[in-house]
Amino acid sequence: MNPTIETLLNHRSIRKFKDIPLTEEQRDTIITAAQQASTSSYMMAYSIIGITDQQKKAALAEVSGQSYVKNNGHLLVFCADLHRATVKADQQDYEKMLENLENSEHFLVSAIDAALAAQNAAIAAEALGLGICYIGSLRNNIQQVDDLLSLPQHVIPLFGMVIGVPDHQPDRKPRLPKEAVYFENEYQPHEKILDRFDDQIQDYYKSRDSNKRLDSWTQQMLRRFTNTMRMDVTDFVKRKGFNKR
Amino acid sequence: MNPTIETLLNHRSIRKFKDIPLTEEQRDTIITAAQQASTSSYMMAYSIIGITDQQKKAALAEVSGQSYVKNNGHLLVFCADLHRATVKADQQDYEKMLENLENSEHFLVSAIDAALAAQNAAIAAEALGLGICYIGSLRNNIQQVDDLLSLPQHVIPLFGMVIGVPDHQPDRKPRLPKEAVYFENEYQPHEKILDRFDDQIQDYYKSRDSNKRLDSWTQQMLRRFTNTMRMDVTDFVKRKGFNKR
Numbered sequence: 001m002n003p004t005i006e007t008l009l010n011h012r013s014i015r016k017f018k019d020i021p022l023t024e025e026q027r028d029t030i031i032t033a034a035q036q037a038s039t040s041s042y043m044m045a046y047s048i049i050g051i052t053d054q055q056k057k058a059a060l061a062e063v064s065g066q067s068y069v070k071n072n073g074h075l076l077v078f079c080a081d082l083h084r085a086t087v088k089a090d091q092q093d094y095e096k097m098l099e100n101l102e103n104s105e106h107f108l109v110s111a112i113d114a115a116l117a118a119q120n121a122a123i124a125a126e127a128l129g130l131g132i133c134y135i136g137s138l139r140n141n142i143q144q145v146d147d148l149l150s151l152p153q154h155v156i157p158l159f160g161m162v163i164g165v166p167d168h169q170p171d172r173k174p175r176l177p178k179e180a181v182y183f184e185n186e187y188q189p190h191e192k193i194l195d196r197f198d199d200q201i202q203d204y205y206k207s208r209d210s211n212k213r214l215d216s217w218t219q220q221m222l223r224r225f226t227n228t229m230r231m232d233v234t235d236f237v238k239r240k241g242f243n244k245r
Numbered sequence: 246m247n248p249t250i251e252t253l254l255n256h257r258s259i260r261k262f263k264d265i266p267l268t269e270e271q272r273d274t275i276i277t278a279a280q281q282a283s284t285s286s287y288m289m290a291y292s293i294i295g296i297t298d299q300q301k302k303a304a305l306a307e308v309s310g311q312s313y314v315k316n317n318g319h320l321l322v323f324c325a326d327l328h329r330a331t332v333k334a335d336q337q338d339y340e341k342m343l344e345n346l347e348n349s350e351h352f353l354v355s356a357i358d359a360a361l362a363a364q365n366a367a368i369a370a371e372a373l374g375l376g377i378c379y380i381g382s383l384r385n386n387i388q389q390v391d392d393l394l395s396l397p398q399h400v401i402p403l404f405g406m407v408i409g410v411p412d413h414q415p416d417r418k419p420r421l422p423k424e425a426v427y428f429e430n431e432y433q434p435h436e437k438i439l440d441r442f443d444d445q446i447q448d449y450y451k452s453r454d455s456n457k458r459l460d461s462w463t464q465q466m467l468r469r470f471t472n473t474m475r476m477d478v479t480d481f482v483k484r485k486g487f488n489k490r
Contacts, residue, residue, distance in 0.1 A: 005274060005372055008365050048426055050430075051430060100472075103479050136286065159357065181289065186395040221329075221333075
Protein backbone atom coordinates (compact mmCIF):
# COMPACT_ATOMS: atom_id res chain seq x y z
CA MET A 1 0.00 0.00 0.00
CA ASN A 2 1.03 3.64 -0.49
CA PRO A 3 3.13 4.39 2.64
CA THR A 4 1.42 7.72 3.28
CA ILE A 5 -2.06 6.20 3.11
CA GLU A 6 -0.80 3.44 5.38
CA THR A 7 0.42 6.04 7.91
CA LEU A 8 -2.97 7.79 7.84
CA LEU A 9 -4.94 4.56 8.30
CA ASN A 10 -2.70 3.24 11.06
CA HIS A 11 -3.32 6.16 13.39
CA ARG A 12 -4.05 5.44 17.01
CA SER A 13 -3.62 7.85 19.92
CA ILE A 14 -0.52 7.09 22.00
CA ARG A 15 -0.72 7.82 25.73
CA LYS A 16 2.43 6.11 26.99
CA PHE A 17 5.88 7.09 25.74
CA LYS A 18 9.45 5.93 26.23
CA ASP A 19 11.64 8.39 28.13
CA ILE A 20 13.33 9.64 24.95
CA PRO A 21 13.16 13.32 23.98
CA LEU A 22 12.59 14.17 20.32
CA THR A 23 15.79 15.06 18.47
CA GLU A 24 16.28 18.59 17.15
CA GLU A 25 15.87 17.18 13.64
CA GLN A 26 12.56 15.47 14.48
CA ARG A 27 11.19 18.69 15.99
CA ASP A 28 12.26 20.68 12.95
CA THR A 29 10.68 18.26 10.51
CA ILE A 30 7.41 18.23 12.44
CA ILE A 31 7.17 22.05 12.62
CA THR A 32 8.17 22.50 8.98
CA ALA A 33 5.50 20.00 7.94
CA ALA A 34 2.93 21.83 10.09
CA GLN A 35 3.78 25.10 8.39
CA GLN A 36 3.26 23.70 4.90
CA ALA A 37 -0.43 22.93 5.54
CA SER A 38 -3.04 24.94 3.67
CA THR A 39 -3.99 28.24 5.28
CA SER A 40 -7.01 30.47 4.72
CA SER A 41 -6.08 33.43 2.46
CA TYR A 42 -2.44 33.10 3.46
CA MET A 43 -3.28 34.20 7.03
CA MET A 44 -1.27 31.46 8.78
CA ALA A 45 -3.42 32.39 11.75
CA TYR A 46 -1.86 30.07 14.33
CA SER A 47 1.15 29.72 16.60
CA ILE A 48 2.75 26.67 18.16
CA ILE A 49 4.34 26.74 21.60
CA GLY A 50 6.77 23.90 22.35
CA ILE A 51 7.21 23.21 26.06
CA THR A 52 10.75 22.45 27.22
CA ASP A 53 10.45 23.97 30.71
CA GLN A 54 9.73 20.98 32.96
CA GLN A 55 7.85 23.01 35.56
CA LYS A 56 5.59 24.49 32.91
CA LYS A 57 5.03 21.01 31.50
CA ALA A 58 4.05 19.71 34.92
CA ALA A 59 1.62 22.62 35.34
CA LEU A 60 0.01 21.87 31.96
CA ALA A 61 -0.21 18.17 32.88
CA GLU A 62 -2.06 19.20 36.03
CA VAL A 63 -4.57 21.26 34.00
CA SER A 64 -5.18 18.29 31.72
CA GLY A 65 -5.27 15.69 34.49
CA GLN A 66 -3.12 13.37 32.32
CA SER A 67 0.37 12.19 33.29
CA TYR A 68 1.33 11.67 29.64
CA VAL A 69 1.17 15.44 29.15
CA LYS A 70 4.28 15.50 31.35
CA ASN A 71 5.90 12.22 30.27
CA ASN A 72 6.55 12.27 26.53
CA GLY A 73 9.15 13.19 23.90
CA HIS A 74 7.77 16.68 23.35
CA LEU A 75 4.65 18.74 24.06
CA LEU A 76 3.23 21.27 21.62
CA VAL A 77 0.39 23.70 22.27
CA PHE A 78 -1.48 24.89 19.18
CA CYS A 79 -2.96 28.39 19.37
CA ALA A 80 -5.35 30.39 17.21
CA ASP A 81 -3.41 33.59 16.41
CA LEU A 82 -4.96 36.73 14.92
CA HIS A 83 -2.47 38.94 16.78
CA ARG A 84 0.26 38.57 14.18
CA ALA A 85 -1.93 40.23 11.55
CA THR A 86 -2.25 43.31 13.76
CA VAL A 87 1.33 44.04 14.83
CA LYS A 88 2.08 46.47 12.00
CA ALA A 89 -1.28 48.27 12.18
CA ASP A 90 -1.49 51.79 13.63
CA GLN A 91 -4.19 52.56 16.20
CA GLN A 92 -6.71 53.72 13.58
CA ASP A 93 -6.26 50.61 11.43
CA TYR A 94 -6.35 48.35 14.49
CA GLU A 95 -9.72 49.76 15.46
CA LYS A 96 -11.02 49.12 11.96
CA MET A 97 -9.65 45.55 12.12
CA LEU A 98 -11.54 44.75 15.31
CA GLU A 99 -14.80 44.06 13.50
CA ASN A 100 -13.11 41.18 11.67
CA LEU A 101 -10.88 40.07 14.53
CA GLU A 102 -13.91 39.71 16.75
CA ASN A 103 -16.39 38.00 14.41
CA SER A 104 -17.18 34.30 14.14
CA GLU A 105 -15.69 34.12 10.64
CA HIS A 106 -12.18 34.79 11.92
CA PHE A 107 -12.67 32.69 15.03
CA LEU A 108 -13.33 29.82 12.64
CA VAL A 109 -10.49 30.77 10.28
CA SER A 110 -7.91 30.78 13.06
CA ALA A 111 -9.16 27.58 14.72
CA ILE A 112 -9.19 25.79 11.35
CA ASP A 113 -5.73 27.09 10.36
CA ALA A 114 -4.34 25.82 13.67
CA ALA A 115 -6.02 22.43 13.24
CA LEU A 116 -4.74 21.93 9.69
CA ALA A 117 -1.19 22.72 10.83
CA ALA A 118 -1.61 20.38 13.81
CA GLN A 119 -2.77 17.48 11.67
CA ASN A 120 0.24 17.90 9.40
CA ALA A 121 2.42 17.82 12.52
CA ALA A 122 0.66 14.63 13.65
CA ILE A 123 1.14 12.91 10.29
CA ALA A 124 4.79 13.99 10.12
CA ALA A 125 5.42 12.60 13.61
CA GLU A 126 3.75 9.29 12.75
CA ALA A 127 5.69 9.09 9.49
CA LEU A 128 8.87 9.37 11.61
CA GLY A 129 7.75 6.36 13.67
CA LEU A 130 6.59 8.47 16.61
CA GLY A 131 3.17 8.45 18.27
CA ILE A 132 0.93 11.38 19.15
CA CYS A 133 -2.14 12.28 21.16
CA TYR A 134 -4.17 15.47 20.95
CA ILE A 135 -4.77 17.09 24.35
CA GLY A 136 -8.16 18.84 24.36
CA SER A 137 -8.14 18.67 28.16
CA LEU A 138 -5.88 21.75 28.25
CA ARG A 139 -9.22 23.54 27.92
CA ASN A 140 -10.14 22.23 31.40
CA ASN A 141 -8.59 25.52 32.54
CA ILE A 142 -7.99 27.51 29.40
CA GLN A 143 -7.29 30.77 31.27
CA GLN A 144 -4.46 29.12 33.20
CA VAL A 145 -2.91 27.72 30.02
CA ASP A 146 -3.16 31.18 28.49
CA ASP A 147 -1.36 32.68 31.50
CA LEU A 148 1.36 30.00 31.49
CA LEU A 149 2.16 30.67 27.82
CA SER A 150 1.92 34.51 28.10
CA LEU A 151 -0.37 34.74 25.09
CA PRO A 152 -1.24 38.30 23.99
CA GLN A 153 -4.70 39.57 23.00
CA HIS A 154 -6.07 37.77 19.89
CA VAL A 155 -4.11 34.58 20.66
CA ILE A 156 -5.75 31.63 22.48
CA PRO A 157 -4.61 28.09 23.22
CA LEU A 158 -6.79 25.49 21.47
CA PHE A 159 -5.27 22.10 22.26
CA GLY A 160 -2.00 20.37 23.00
CA MET A 161 -0.25 17.52 21.24
CA VAL A 162 2.09 15.06 22.95
CA ILE A 163 4.65 13.35 20.74
CA GLY A 164 7.15 10.63 21.47
CA VAL A 165 8.41 7.09 21.02
CA PRO A 166 5.38 4.83 21.69
CA ASP A 167 5.58 2.55 24.71
CA HIS A 168 2.33 0.71 24.01
CA GLN A 169 0.37 -0.37 20.95
CA PRO A 170 -3.32 0.30 21.62
CA ASP A 171 -6.09 -1.17 19.46
CA ARG A 172 -7.14 0.92 16.49
CA LYS A 173 -10.43 2.47 17.60
CA PRO A 174 -13.39 1.83 15.27
CA ARG A 175 -14.77 4.78 13.40
CA LEU A 176 -18.38 5.46 12.41
CA PRO A 177 -19.27 3.62 9.19
CA LYS A 178 -18.55 5.67 6.10
CA GLU A 179 -22.32 5.94 5.47
CA ALA A 180 -22.69 7.88 8.72
CA VAL A 181 -20.22 10.67 7.89
CA TYR A 182 -20.18 10.86 4.08
CA PHE A 183 -23.29 11.82 2.15
CA GLU A 184 -23.84 12.76 -1.46
CA ASN A 185 -25.39 16.10 -2.37
CA GLU A 186 -27.37 16.55 0.83
CA TYR A 187 -27.45 15.52 4.47
CA GLN A 188 -29.12 12.15 5.14
CA PRO A 189 -30.73 10.96 8.36
CA HIS A 190 -28.67 8.02 9.60
CA GLU A 191 -30.30 6.72 12.78
CA LYS A 192 -30.31 3.10 11.61
CA ILE A 193 -26.61 3.24 10.78
CA LEU A 194 -25.96 4.53 14.30
CA ASP A 195 -27.88 1.57 15.76
CA ARG A 196 -25.62 -0.85 13.89
CA PHE A 197 -22.52 1.10 14.96
CA ASP A 198 -23.65 1.01 18.59
CA ASP A 199 -23.82 -2.80 18.36
CA GLN A 200 -20.33 -2.92 16.88
CA ILE A 201 -18.83 -0.53 19.42
CA GLN A 202 -20.38 -2.47 22.32
CA ASP A 203 -18.49 -5.51 21.09
CA TYR A 204 -15.29 -3.46 20.84
CA TYR A 205 -15.55 -2.18 24.41
CA LYS A 206 -16.35 -5.68 25.70
CA SER A 207 -13.41 -7.32 23.92
CA ARG A 208 -10.55 -4.80 23.88
CA ASP A 209 -7.33 -5.33 25.80
CA SER A 210 -7.69 -2.59 28.43
CA ASN A 211 -10.48 -0.60 30.05
CA LYS A 212 -13.18 -3.16 29.09
CA ARG A 213 -16.71 -1.90 29.70
CA LEU A 214 -20.34 -1.99 28.57
CA ASP A 215 -20.87 1.13 26.53
CA SER A 216 -22.10 2.41 23.18
CA TRP A 217 -21.31 5.50 21.13
CA THR A 218 -24.79 6.96 21.57
CA GLN A 219 -24.61 6.48 25.33
CA GLN A 220 -21.21 8.17 25.48
CA MET A 221 -22.52 11.18 23.59
CA LEU A 222 -25.59 11.36 25.81
CA ARG A 223 -23.40 11.33 28.94
CA ARG A 224 -21.02 13.90 27.58
CA PHE A 225 -23.60 16.37 26.37
CA THR A 226 -26.02 16.16 29.30
CA ASN A 227 -23.25 17.25 31.71
CA THR A 228 -22.13 20.82 31.18
CA MET A 229 -18.48 21.06 30.27
CA ARG A 230 -15.97 23.90 29.93
CA MET A 231 -18.67 26.55 30.01
CA ASP A 232 -15.93 29.13 30.78
CA VAL A 233 -14.45 28.75 27.27
CA THR A 234 -17.15 31.08 25.89
CA ASP A 235 -16.23 34.01 28.16
CA PHE A 236 -12.53 33.33 27.89
CA VAL A 237 -12.45 33.57 24.09
CA LYS A 238 -14.45 36.83 24.24
CA ARG A 239 -12.03 38.31 26.79
CA LYS A 240 -9.18 37.50 24.41
CA GLY A 241 -10.93 39.39 21.60
CA PHE A 242 -12.39 36.46 19.64
CA ASN A 243 -15.96 35.66 18.73
CA LYS A 244 -17.49 38.81 20.25
CA ARG A 245 -19.74 40.01 17.45
CA MET B 246 13.38 11.42 2.00
CA ASN B 247 10.49 9.75 3.80
CA PRO B 248 7.70 9.73 1.16
CA THR B 249 5.06 10.96 3.63
CA ILE B 250 7.19 13.91 4.77
CA GLU B 251 7.86 14.62 1.11
CA THR B 252 4.11 14.68 0.39
CA LEU B 253 3.53 17.09 3.29
CA LEU B 254 6.32 19.45 2.25
CA ASN B 255 5.35 19.44 -1.43
CA HIS B 256 1.87 20.80 -0.84
CA ARG B 257 0.64 23.59 -3.06
CA SER B 258 -2.99 24.50 -3.68
CA ILE B 259 -4.23 23.34 -7.09
CA ARG B 260 -6.81 25.51 -8.84
CA LYS B 261 -6.86 23.97 -12.33
CA PHE B 262 -7.76 20.33 -12.87
CA LYS B 263 -7.92 17.92 -15.81
CA ASP B 264 -11.44 16.86 -16.73
CA ILE B 265 -11.11 13.47 -15.00
CA PRO B 266 -13.48 12.48 -12.21
CA LEU B 267 -12.05 10.70 -9.17
CA THR B 268 -12.48 6.93 -9.28
CA GLU B 269 -14.71 5.22 -6.71
CA GLU B 270 -11.55 3.76 -5.16
CA GLN B 271 -9.88 7.18 -4.84
CA ARG B 272 -12.98 8.62 -3.17
CA ASP B 273 -13.17 5.73 -0.77
CA THR B 274 -9.50 5.97 0.20
CA ILE B 275 -9.80 9.72 0.79
CA ILE B 276 -12.92 9.41 2.99
CA THR B 277 -11.52 6.44 4.91
CA ALA B 278 -8.31 8.40 5.60
CA ALA B 279 -10.36 11.42 6.74
CA GLN B 280 -12.26 9.22 9.18
CA GLN B 281 -9.09 7.87 10.79
CA ALA B 282 -7.97 11.34 11.98
CA SER B 283 -7.98 12.04 15.70
CA THR B 284 -11.30 13.20 17.14
CA SER B 285 -12.07 14.95 20.40
CA SER B 286 -13.43 12.44 22.98
CA TYR B 287 -14.56 10.13 20.17
CA MET B 288 -17.22 12.67 19.08
CA MET B 289 -16.43 12.49 15.34
CA ALA B 290 -18.31 15.80 15.25
CA TYR B 291 -18.21 16.38 11.49
CA SER B 292 -19.87 15.32 8.26
CA ILE B 293 -18.64 15.40 4.69
CA ILE B 294 -20.95 16.08 1.75
CA GLY B 295 -19.63 14.99 -1.66
CA ILE B 296 -21.22 16.88 -4.54
CA THR B 297 -22.06 14.81 -7.64
CA ASP B 298 -25.10 16.81 -8.75
CA GLN B 299 -23.77 19.18 -11.42
CA GLN B 300 -26.40 21.84 -10.83
CA LYS B 301 -25.61 21.92 -7.13
CA LYS B 302 -21.91 22.11 -7.94
CA ALA B 303 -22.53 25.07 -10.23
CA ALA B 304 -24.52 26.80 -7.50
CA LEU B 305 -21.69 26.26 -4.98
CA ALA B 306 -19.18 27.55 -7.54
CA GLU B 307 -21.28 30.69 -7.86
CA VAL B 308 -21.26 31.21 -4.08
CA SER B 309 -17.47 30.87 -4.06
CA GLY B 310 -16.89 32.93 -7.20
CA GLN B 311 -14.34 30.32 -8.36
CA SER B 312 -14.71 28.28 -11.55
CA TYR B 313 -12.53 25.49 -10.13
CA VAL B 314 -15.26 24.74 -7.59
CA LYS B 315 -17.23 23.49 -10.62
CA ASN B 316 -14.37 22.08 -12.71
CA ASN B 317 -12.52 19.40 -10.75
CA GLY B 318 -12.42 15.68 -10.04
CA HIS B 319 -14.61 15.92 -6.94
CA LEU B 320 -15.93 18.51 -4.51
CA LEU B 321 -16.30 17.85 -0.78
CA VAL B 322 -17.96 20.13 1.76
CA PHE B 323 -16.79 19.67 5.36
CA CYS B 324 -19.36 20.42 8.05
CA ALA B 325 -19.24 20.79 11.83
CA ASP B 326 -21.82 18.25 13.08
CA LEU B 327 -23.18 18.15 16.64
CA HIS B 328 -26.54 16.86 15.41
CA ARG B 329 -25.43 13.23 15.28
CA ALA B 330 -24.83 13.23 19.04
CA THR B 331 -28.46 14.26 19.63
CA VAL B 332 -30.45 11.88 17.44
CA LYS B 333 -31.02 9.28 20.14
CA ALA B 334 -31.80 11.79 22.90
CA ASP B 335 -35.37 12.24 24.14
CA GLN B 336 -36.78 15.77 24.50
CA GLN B 337 -35.70 16.10 28.12
CA ASP B 338 -32.14 15.00 27.42
CA TYR B 339 -31.98 17.18 24.31
CA GLU B 340 -32.84 20.23 26.36
CA LYS B 341 -30.11 19.36 28.85
CA MET B 342 -27.66 18.93 25.96
CA LEU B 343 -28.32 22.40 24.58
CA GLU B 344 -26.00 24.09 27.08
CA ASN B 345 -23.09 22.14 25.63
CA LEU B 346 -24.27 22.15 22.02
CA GLU B 347 -24.51 25.93 22.11
CA ASN B 348 -21.28 26.85 23.94
CA SER B 349 -17.97 27.93 22.40
CA GLU B 350 -16.26 24.75 23.63
CA HIS B 351 -18.30 22.55 21.31
CA PHE B 352 -18.21 25.06 18.46
CA LEU B 353 -14.42 24.68 18.67
CA VAL B 354 -14.57 20.89 19.09
CA SER B 355 -16.69 20.40 15.97
CA ALA B 356 -14.73 22.87 13.81
CA ILE B 357 -11.44 21.25 14.86
CA ASP B 358 -12.73 17.69 14.33
CA ALA B 359 -13.86 18.67 10.81
CA ALA B 360 -10.51 20.33 10.05
CA LEU B 361 -8.46 17.31 11.24
CA ALA B 362 -10.54 15.00 9.04
CA ALA B 363 -10.18 17.40 6.11
CA GLN B 364 -6.42 17.60 6.39
CA ASN B 365 -6.21 13.80 6.38
CA ALA B 366 -8.36 13.84 3.22
CA ALA B 367 -6.00 16.41 1.68
CA ILE B 368 -2.89 14.37 2.48
CA ALA B 369 -4.50 11.17 1.21
CA ALA B 370 -5.45 12.88 -2.06
CA GLU B 371 -1.93 14.25 -2.52
CA ALA B 372 -0.44 10.86 -1.71
CA LEU B 373 -2.54 9.47 -4.58
CA GLY B 374 -1.00 12.02 -6.94
CA LEU B 375 -4.03 14.30 -6.90
CA GLY B 376 -4.15 18.01 -6.05
CA ILE B 377 -6.46 19.86 -3.70
CA CYS B 378 -7.58 23.33 -2.73
CA TYR B 379 -9.56 24.34 0.34
CA ILE B 380 -12.58 26.53 -0.47
CA GLY B 381 -13.21 28.98 2.37
CA SER B 382 -15.16 31.16 -0.05
CA LEU B 383 -18.21 28.90 0.42
CA ARG B 384 -18.69 31.12 3.48
CA ASN B 385 -19.34 34.06 1.11
CA ASN B 386 -22.96 32.94 1.45
CA ILE B 387 -22.98 30.33 4.18
CA GLN B 388 -26.78 30.32 4.52
CA GLN B 389 -27.18 29.43 0.85
CA VAL B 390 -24.67 26.58 1.14
CA ASP B 391 -26.56 25.35 4.20
CA ASP B 392 -29.83 25.39 2.23
CA LEU B 393 -28.29 23.63 -0.79
CA LEU B 394 -27.01 20.77 1.40
CA SER B 395 -30.20 20.52 3.56
CA LEU B 396 -28.20 20.59 6.78
CA PRO B 397 -30.24 20.10 9.97
CA GLN B 398 -29.94 22.13 13.18
CA HIS B 399 -26.49 21.74 14.81
CA VAL B 400 -24.78 21.09 11.45
CA ILE B 401 -23.04 23.92 9.54
CA PRO B 402 -20.85 23.98 6.44
CA LEU B 403 -17.31 25.16 7.21
CA PHE B 404 -15.36 24.94 3.94
CA GLY B 405 -15.13 23.00 0.72
CA MET B 406 -12.26 21.04 -0.81
CA VAL B 407 -11.77 20.53 -4.53
CA ILE B 408 -9.76 17.47 -5.56
CA GLY B 409 -8.56 16.30 -8.94
CA VAL B 410 -5.76 15.58 -11.37
CA PRO B 411 -3.60 18.77 -11.42
CA ASP B 412 -3.47 20.69 -14.68
CA HIS B 413 -0.87 23.20 -13.52
CA GLN B 414 2.15 23.21 -11.21
CA PRO B 415 2.08 26.45 -9.21
CA ASP B 416 5.08 27.67 -7.21
CA ARG B 417 5.28 26.50 -3.63
CA LYS B 418 4.18 29.53 -1.63
CA PRO B 419 6.66 30.67 1.04
CA ARG B 420 5.62 30.25 4.65
CA LEU B 421 6.45 32.47 7.62
CA PRO B 422 9.90 31.63 9.01
CA LYS B 423 9.79 28.96 11.68
CA GLU B 424 10.80 31.58 14.29
CA ALA B 425 7.53 33.43 13.61
CA VAL B 426 5.16 30.54 14.36
CA TYR B 427 7.07 28.28 16.77
CA PHE B 428 8.09 29.53 20.21
CA GLU B 429 9.44 27.74 23.25
CA ASN B 430 7.61 27.95 26.58
CA GLU B 431 5.94 31.31 25.94
CA TYR B 432 4.81 33.62 23.19
CA GLN B 433 7.53 35.87 21.75
CA PRO B 434 7.12 39.22 19.99
CA HIS B 435 8.31 38.74 16.41
CA GLU B 436 7.99 42.09 14.63
CA LYS B 437 11.54 41.98 13.26
CA ILE B 438 11.04 38.51 11.82
CA LEU B 439 7.91 39.79 10.05
CA ASP B 440 9.94 42.64 8.52
CA ARG B 441 12.37 40.15 7.04
CA PHE B 442 9.51 37.94 5.82
CA ASP B 443 7.86 40.95 4.16
CA ASP B 444 11.09 41.56 2.20
CA GLN B 445 11.18 37.93 1.14
CA ILE B 446 7.53 37.80 0.13
CA GLN B 447 7.86 41.02 -1.89
CA ASP B 448 10.54 39.28 -3.93
CA TYR B 449 8.29 36.22 -4.33
CA TYR B 450 5.37 38.28 -5.65
CA LYS B 451 7.66 40.21 -8.01
CA SER B 452 9.27 37.11 -9.47
CA ARG B 453 6.61 34.37 -9.55
CA ASP B 454 5.23 32.98 -12.80
CA SER B 455 1.68 34.34 -12.65
CA ASN B 456 -0.15 37.22 -10.97
CA LYS B 457 3.05 39.23 -10.35
CA ARG B 458 2.51 42.21 -8.07
CA LEU B 459 4.02 44.49 -5.46
CA ASP B 460 2.77 43.25 -2.11
CA SER B 461 3.86 42.10 1.33
CA TRP B 462 2.32 39.81 3.92
CA THR B 463 1.72 42.63 6.38
CA GLN B 464 -0.01 44.72 3.72
CA GLN B 465 -2.23 41.79 2.72
CA MET B 466 -3.31 41.29 6.33
CA LEU B 467 -3.95 45.01 6.74
CA ARG B 468 -6.14 45.06 3.63
CA ARG B 469 -8.02 41.95 4.65
CA PHE B 470 -8.75 42.92 8.21
CA THR B 471 -9.63 46.60 7.61
CA ASN B 472 -12.47 45.57 5.26
CA THR B 473 -15.30 43.80 7.02
CA MET B 474 -15.85 40.31 5.70
CA ARG B 475 -18.53 37.65 6.14
CA MET B 476 -20.08 39.43 9.10
CA ASP B 477 -23.20 37.26 8.60
CA VAL B 478 -21.33 34.12 9.73
CA THR B 479 -21.81 35.14 13.37
CA ASP B 480 -25.62 35.24 13.17
CA PHE B 481 -25.78 32.20 10.92
CA VAL B 482 -23.92 29.94 13.34
CA LYS B 483 -26.16 31.11 16.19
CA ARG B 484 -29.32 30.39 14.16
CA LYS B 485 -28.01 26.86 13.61
CA GLY B 486 -27.59 26.35 17.35
CA PHE B 487 -23.82 26.87 17.66
CA ASN B 488 -21.86 29.33 19.72
CA LYS B 489 -24.85 30.95 21.42
CA ARG B 490 -23.77 30.98 25.05
